Each structure stands twice: as C-alpha cells, then as structure tokens.
Amino acid sequence: MEVHCFFCKKDYSITRSDPQYIKLVQNRGGSYVCKSCNQSMQRDAQASTGLHPDQIDAYDKFLK
Numbered sequence: 192m193e194v195h196c197f198f199c200k201k202d203y204s205i206t207r208s209d210p211q212y213i214k215l216v217q218n219r220g221g222s223y224v225c226k227s228c229n230q231s232m233q234r235d236a237q238a239s240t241g242l243h244p245d246q247i248d249a250y251d252k253f254l255k
C-alpha cells in the first residue's frame with residue numbers, strides 16, 4: 192500500500208510486514224511515519240528526557 196510520511200512528506204510503499212501496516216489499515220487517515228523520521232523522533236525523545244543509556248534501553252524495549 193502507498194503511504195505518505197507525516198514528517199518528511201515522502202512516499203513509501205509498505206507491506207504487511209511493516210509494523211504500521213495494520214494500524215493504517217484499521218485507521219484510515221492515520222499517519223505513517225517512516226523509519227528515518229521514527230529514528231530521529233526517538234533521538235529527540237531521548238535528548239529531551241535526558242535518560243541514562245540503561246534507561247533508554249529499557250524504554251526502547253517497552254516500546255517494542
């Protein structure tokens with residue numbers, strides 16, 4: 192399915208293997224965030240929370 196990244200506005204083609212696929216199918220009009228934007232958001236979150244690397248690791252596991 193064709194998606195449009197909410198942040199960088201680039202077009203991507205995703206399949207069922209993409210973790211966001213189900214979410215987008217169920218929620219038409221939901222926003223897709225591509226991997227590179229996702230990573231930069233995570234970096235921003237880590238920078239703004241000032242978490243210790245150990246805590247970031249736990250936080251990351253929690254998200255997955």
Ligand SMILES: [Zn+2]
Pocket residue numbers: 196197198199200201224225226227228229
């Ligand atoms: Zn993007």
